[in-house]
Amino acid sequence: MREAHTVDTVRRAEGALMARLPEGALMRRAAAGLAAVAARMLPRVYGARVALLVGGGDNGGDALYAGATLARRGAAVRAVPAGPRVHEAGLAALRAAGGRLVGAEEAEGEISAADLVIDGLVGIGGRGGLRASHAVLAGYATRSGAPVLAVDLPSGVDADTGAVEGEAVHADVTVTFGTHKPGLFVDPGAGHAGVVEFVDIGLGPELPAPRLCAPRADDIAALLPRPGVESDKYRRGVLAVAAGSGRYRGAAVLAVGGALRAGVGMVRYIGQESVAAEVIRHWPEAVASVLEPTDPAGRLPTHVGAWVIGPGRGLHPAAEVELETVLAGDRPVLVDADAITLLGRRPHLVRDRTAPTLLTPHAGELARLLPGTERDDIEARRLEHATRAAEEYGCTVLLKGSTTVIAEPGAPAVANPTGTPLLATAGSGDVLSGLSGALLAGGLTPGAAAMCGAFLHGLAGRLAHDGAPVSASDLIGAIPAAVRLVEEAGGRR
Ligand SMILES: NC(=O)C1=CN([C@@H]2O[C@H](COP(=O)(O)OP(=O)(O)OC[C@H]3O[C@@H](n4cnc5c(N)ncnc54)[C@H](OP(=O)(O)O)[C@@H]3O)[C@@H](O)[C@H]2O)[C@@H](O)CC1
Ligand SMILES: [K+]
Numbered sequence: 001m002r003e004a005h006t007v008d009t010v011r012r013a014e015g016a017l018m019a020r021l022p023e024g025a026l027m028r029r030a031a032a033g034l035a036a037v038a039a040r041m042l043p044r045v046y047g048a049r050v051a052l053l054v055g056g057g058d059n060g061g062d063a064l065y066a067g068a069t070l071a072r073r074g075a076a077v078r079a080v081p082a083g084p085r086v087h088e089a090g091l092a093a094l095r096a097a098g099g100r101l102v103g104a105e106e107a108e109g110e111i112s113a114a115d116l117v118i119d120g121l122v123g124i125g126g127r128g129g130l131r132a133s134h135a136v137l138a139g140y141a142t143r144s145g146a147p148v149l150a151v152d153l154p155s156g157v158d159a160d161t162g163a164v165e166g167e168a169v170h171a172d173v174t175v176t177f178g179t180h181k182p183g184l185f186v187d188p189g190a191g192h193a194g195v196v197e198f199v200d201i202g203l204g205p206e207l208p209a210p211r212l213c214a215p216r217a218d219d220i221a222a223l224l225p226r227p228g229v230e231s232d233k234y235r236r237g238v239l240a241v242a243a244g245s246g247r248y249r250g251a252a253v254l255a256v257g258g259a260l261r262a263g264v265g266m267v268r269y270i271g272q273e274s275v276a277a278e279v280i281r282h283w284p285e286a287v288a289s290v291l292e293p294t295d296p297a298g299r300l301p302t303h304v305g306a307w308v309i310g311p312g313r314g315l316h317p318a319a320e321v322e323l324e325t326v327l328a329g330d331r332p333v334l335v336d337a338d339a340i341t342l343l344g345r346r347p348h349l350v351r352d353r354t355a356p357t358l359l360t361p362h363a364g365e366l367a368r369l370l371p372g373t374e375r376d377d378i379e380a381r382r383l384e385h386a387t388r389a390a391e392e393y394g395c396t397v398l399l400k401g402s403t404t405v406i407a408e409p410g411a412p413a414v415a416n417p418t419g420t421p422l423l424a425t426a427g428s429g430d431v432l433s434g435l436s437g438a439l440l441a442g443g444l445t446p447g448a449a450a451m452c453g454a455f456l457h458g459l460a461g462r463l464a465h466d467g468a469p470v471s472a473s474d475l476i477g478a479i480p481a482a483v484r485l486v487e488e489a490g491g492r493r
Pocket of ligand 1: 011126130
């Protein structure tokens with residue numbers, strides 16, 4: 001699991017560590033790690049042109065010290081200051097190694113001619129959008145075409161949330177120190193960070209529980225339920241799927257397909273006759289219970305391990321009664337799509353519930369759960385809003401979108417690293433609901449089911465992509481390959 005901590009936490013840990021170390025030791029460690037990555041990004045250090053974008057704080061200091069190391073190895077290093085203040089000792093080191101400071105009139109030329117640009121404008125000390133003088137340099141870096149290496153985080157990205165106001169550096173690689181920062185894992189920040197490299201500066205023992213985690217394949221492998229010798233279909237989990245309607249039959253077919261491919265013991269589809277017939281035509285291994293739309297609550301099956309409710313189900317009164325009945329039970333429930341919209345009108349259905357509950361909204365649906373919040377606010381600050389919803393509803397929330405974020409009350413949030421824009425396609429969310437629901441029925445907690453479901457779903461999207469657009473049905477077909485890849489990473493095959 002890669003862990004990320006907020007700026008306040010990093011500052012406290014840094015203070016405790018610094019008190020035990022000689023002056024400047026941490027910056028030397030950081031700069032050495034930074035210079036090593038910079039050297040790997042250049043075909044050859046000797047003779048390479050390196051431009052440093054230098055702000056007034058320690059982030060600029062890191063860039064200057066790393067620049068000094070590269071200059072000693074024969075690189076032509078030019079420091080472009082964003083303002084009158086620069087880290088004095090760092091600048092002295094650069095000068096002693098043969099590098100130099102350039103004036104504003106040379107800035108654009110130096111940056112566009114560079115073989116590598118190192119962004120040391122601001123790190124964890126950045127507040128709000130980049131100031132004009134810094135934004136200009138960030139813009140030159142973007143236009144230069146040279147690879148960009150960000151120091152600690154791309155300047156202009158909010159370290160704690162990933163929010164970006166105005167201009168921000170687009171990095172190819174980010175070298176982050178001591179611990180990851182949440183903004184490196186959550187869009188829009190994650191989209192600016194490129195490949196994230198971690199440099200250990202010894203902060204680990206000083207750090208408390210993280211604010212955010214990003215799982216790796218072996219973390220997922222360790223959680224996935226797998227059948228034992230004594231498993232039968234009931235012990236492997238029975239998932240009830242209340243999805244689809246006369247108007248949206250596909251949602252039922254896709255949710256059931258996602259569940260079956262995830263390896264659940266049995267999927268019981270619940271819905272009206274014509275939709276059930278369609279589901280069975282696609283998935284003969286599913287079991288269907290026909291439900292009269294006029295009698296939504298009376299005939300719901302009871303021998304069920306977990307529920308998925310909502311995709312394509314509609315907003316009519318019968319769907320509302322069905323939701324109320326399912327949430328009144330004690331089985332784990334994944335609430336998606338239309339059922340989330342219904343929940344927005346009756347939030348107590350989840351707030352009063354103690355059994356495990358997982359909500360899987362996209363930004364528009366989450367806005368319905370958080371009155372007074374616009375969809376755009378949610379897109380800009382995904383982590384913050386997912387966390388708030390989890391606290392207000394007292395359950396697990398998986399917020400779908402550019403970065404899928406999972407939040408639970410009192411626990412570190414999770415950012416899914418496998419997401420891809422390929423997943424932004426009709427029906428993709430229905431597949432995710434079935435997939436995560438199957439894991440819930442297999443005995444995972446809502447947080448683990450959400451984390452594993454999102455990871456496998458993203459991976460399936462990447463595996464299904466062979467140059468052409470990916471449909472939701474392709475995603476279902478690629479789930480077994482995604483599971484295999486994860487199991488291999490976990491050393492289980
Ligand atoms: N923590 C650790 O363990 C270690 C940390 N290390 C490094 O230190 C970095 C943190 O350094 P830091 O504290 O000096 O802050 P930093 O990021 O340079 O920013 C402050 C400067 O930016 C300015 N500024 C602020 N907002 C701005 C804006 N919107 N737009 C433009 N400018 C803005 C602000 O100006 P002021 O407000 O003072 O006028 C000030 O000049 C950290 O990220 C890592 O790289 C490593 O060396 C060792 C281990
Ligand atoms: K930076």
